[in-house]
Amino acid sequence: MTAQYIVNGLTMGLIYALIAVGYSLVFGILKMINMAHGAVYAFGAHMILMFVTWNLGAVPAVILSVLLTGGLLVIYDRTILATLRKKKAPGIAALITTIGFSYIIQNGLMIAFGTEIKAFPALLGEKMIQVGNVKFAFSQVYILVVSIVLLVGLSLLIHKSKIGLAMRAVEQNSRAADLMGINAKGVISVTFFLSGMSAVIAALLLASYYQTVYPTMGVMIGLKGFSASVLGGIGILYGSAVGGIILGIAESLTVQFLSGAYRDAVAFILLFLILIVRPNGLFGKAKVSKV
Template identity: 55%
Template sequence: MFLEQLINGITLGMVYALIAVGYSLVFGILRLVNFSHGSVYAFGAHFALLFISMNLGVIPAIALSVILTGVLGVLIDKSALQPLRSKKSKPIAALITTIGISYIIQNLLMIGFGSQTKFFPKLFDYGTVNILGSQIGTTQLFIFLVSLVLLSVLTYIIRFTRVGLAMRAVEQNQKAAHLMGIDVNKVITFTFFLGGASAAIAGSLISGYYQMVYAGMGFMAGMKAFSAAVLGGIGVLYGSIFGGVVVGISESFAATYLGGSYRDAVAFVILILVLLVRPNGLFGKKGITKV
């Protein structure tokens, strides 16, 4: 039982980490908490379901959803956030704007797909495998492996590629990066695309795990992922991964030993306790001004 719940928690945690990475990427570049990210996650899950229902195949359907959701992330920035930056608006204006966008996306999903809960097919279900005497579903293993690979790819992009170097330069000092010939707007665009794409993958994986989608699914998942990002140190990629795993494991064990009604609260209790001791998060950098 313990091993099964631990694996359940790690599996959920890796998916939360994928969502949390979107928060960290945008915050690292713009010092902005993008509260529309949870609805972007729900958007990706709904369109994955739409493309799967068109008999395109699971992988092509998710790939199309990833591209479309990445484009949505870019549109959010270009239509709402970039004009605010050009006017040098206060950070609170952008923060409120992302909250408004979140509700707009959620309501558009209700209009387009309905407000009821819809069935999402289980992904790559080939039964169970025995690991140290515990029966673990192949779906869980698949979600864990996919999340691990994607997080590794994101880490590689940010740490070892030219665009990743540009992102880190913009994160440290936008004006200096611009003077060095870096197109700051293109870097921000790529960041929003990357965040939207990772949210779409996470939405597809979680929907396949729970076998359902609904318009408001992004609220709690987004809050847990935000908690994971803050817990690890928002703006720090590996901190988001660690925070996601902690939130996932705590949720899994809370549901088992305290009851399902407490599973959401435990993650936030841990977050509050950590922030009382380390306000910048476990791996956060001192001097980061949080919005």
């Protein structure tokens, strides 16, 4: 039975990891928590649902949703966050605008799609597979494969490609990067787009596993994804991934050995304990402050 719970925990953990990476990407480059990330996740899920009901087919629906969600984040950055950066506003102002942004998205979804829980087509198949005494859904295999490919792909992109190099340069010193001929604005846009993309993929995977979507679906998972990224050390990609997986498995084991009632508290208790021991997360490095 334990193996079963670990498999379930792992699938959930990979979803958290994808969400956490979304937070981490934006935080890494702008040192800002995007509180709207959960709402963006819900937005992506609803867009997929909309395009699927228009009979566009599954793959184009997902691609369109990625483009739309990523585009939404890029527009938000270019219009609002860029203005704040130009004014050298304190970070807390940007944080509040992301809260406002999440209100707009979430309530916009409620107006456009209704508040009720809607059925989501099983885009990834409904078959169950049994290996030994572990039973899992076919969509869980998809979750495993797709999220690992995406996580590895993202980390290769950041550490091996030219755009990744530019991202890391902007992260360290955006002014110096700008002077070296890096288009910092463009790099930030790409980062937001990637963050939106990872949210949409996570939404696709989980929505077709549970086969439901609703406007507030991103709230709890957003909070947990955020915890996962802080757990691993926010701004560090592999840290976020590891944080997500730890969280998913811990949650699943709690449900088995303790009680399902406290499932939602596990993430935060774990975070609490880890931050007390390691104030910068598992893989975070302590910042040295200079006078």
